[in-house]
Amino acid sequence: MTQKKVYKIALISEQLASGGAERCAALLSQFFESKNIVVHHVIVIDKVTYAFSGTLLNLGLYKNKSNGILNKLQRLCIFKEYVQNNSLDFIIDFRVKNNPFQEFIIAKYVYKAPYIVTVHSYCTDWYFPKWSFLAKKIYTNAYGIVSVSQKIAQKITGKYHYKNTEVIYNPIAIAEIQVLSEEPVTLKWDYVLGIGRMDDGVKQLDKLIAAYAKSVLPSKNIKLVLLGEGLLRKALELQAHQLDLADKVVFLGWKENPFKYMKQAKYTVLSSKNEGFGTVLIESLACKTPVISFDCLSGPSEIIKNNYNGLLVENQNVDKLAQAMNLMIEDTTLYQFCKQNALESVRRFSLETIGNKWLEYLKINVS
Incomplete structure (x- = not known):
């Protein structure tokens, strides 16, 4: 033998x-x-x-x-x-x-x-x-x-x-993500989520804050939660303060388990200058949470099926990003459709x- x-x-x-x-x-x-x-x-x-x-x-x-x-x-x-x-x-x-x-x-x-x-x-x-x-x-x-x-x-x-x-x-380890996503979150208000390192400008969380400021979310008391840490955090906090959104943009720092925050978010937003793949998008979808992203190079267009599991936005257009953030809140039929398709759309990963x-x-x- x-x-x-x-x-x-x-x-x-x-x-x-x-x-x-x-x-x-x-x-x-x-x-x-x-x-x-x-x-x-x-x-x-x-x-x-x-x-x-x-x-x-x-x-x-x-x-x-x-x-x-x-x-x-x-x-x-x-x-x-x-x-x-x-x-x-x-x-x-x-x-x-x-x-x-x-x-x-x-x-x-x-x-x-x-x-x-x-x-x-x-x-x-x-x-x-x-x-x-x-x-x-x-x-x-x-x-x-x-x-x-x-x-x-x-x-x-x-x-x-x-x-x-x-x-x-x-x-992605879908079963593991789902278990971790069930851990309790102490946040008591509605929020949307942004995740990324704050050591350079690649994740462009400043553009996400700008889009959030232009959206209807602050007036609806839906907060923006940011997970991540780095040298740019103080500048981002200052930006939120200058936009009179210091109480609406919440900086939670780096979290070992981001999935529980994804699970409870209305949706996750990616505002990067560029990506390789955009793993945060498939992780969010694995948590049954829809996503919104700039159609940047590269990755998001190979993950997001527009109006099916999320929204793809004209690359680097902050106004369009704000509009997409509004749409996902105001069009409840679209939102629920994207939410119900989220998990199944990432089984291939x-x-x-x-x-x-x-x-x-x-x-x-x-x-």
């Missing part, structure tokens, strides 16, 4: 906390392990809040205060030795890649197993060198490049001329479905 092969996969990410790419890595580790695949995690930053499966190499523990060249070389050597010693079948890399020289070394000399580059943002400069020649050559040895939306895949093919591209959406797409892509037979 032929012994069944045991596959080994390494998942490389910045950390196991905070971001959508990191959440994806953590979830996939649980799926792979459930299929008796040996999972290794390698993280660069010493931060772990997501539940994951497998063995962890935390390179952040080897970083010293100077983080100089010698310290970086030490971590690179540890990384290379780990990859070589574990006889990996595949490496899936979820990191942002903003050091072209370092990434060239990793791609050509560290990754000896078949490796996959995943791209989680339409800002492809975060993943490919800005020098055109190098950008087109650096990943020529890769098993493939996986993007989380069709629009990103089209950009990679058109701009960098890679042919080995594939689209695999981010997964379940961890089991997306995990099986990865197995098919990697040609791994676990039956």
Whole structure:
């Protein structure tokens, strides 16, 4: 009797906390392990809040205060030795890649197993060198490049001329989200929800506040709740104060369980400049809560069916966003229709479905 092969996969990410790419890595580790695949995690930053499966190499523990060249070389050597010693079948890399020289070394000399580059943002400069020649050559040895939306895949093919591209959406653990969404919320008033980091302008929560100010929601005493933390929080709080909405825009900071807030919200709004996929949208829909989003690049148009599970708004049009926010409150028939379709519309993003797409892509037979 032929012994069944045991596959080994390494998942490389910045950390196991905070971001959508990191959440994806953590979830996939649980799926792979459930299929008796040996999972290794390698993280660069010493931060772990997501539940994951497998063995962890935390390179952040080897970083010293100077983080100089010698310290970086030490971590690179540890990384290379780990990859070589574990006889990996595949490496899936979820990191942002903003050091072209370092990434060239990793791609050509560290990754000896078949490796996959995943791209989680339409800002492809975060993943490919800005020098055109190098950008087109650096990943020529890769098993493939996986993007989380069709629009990103089209950009990679058109701009960098890679042919080995594939689209695999981010997964969500629907059952887990539904359990967490049932936890009680102490908020005693109606509200709509915005979620995102406040460290840069990508999530554009200032535009969400501006749209909320233009909408009928404040007059109806429907508040805007914002989940997230970062350097821009004070500026956003000042904006709300200047619009005389300090008592209507509620800043709750970062929450380990955002799903209970999604569940109780009237709807969730995404006002980003750009996205990779927009996982917050499918998480909200999994909580049976409709969504509204700018039709930004990329992701929302591949999640939202307009007037079916939410509303897609002309990209970056704050007035249109305010109108959509009004419509979802005032047209109760439309709202209830979107709400009843929400959960079913995201079943295709379940961890089991997306995990099986990865197995098919990697040609791994676990039956």
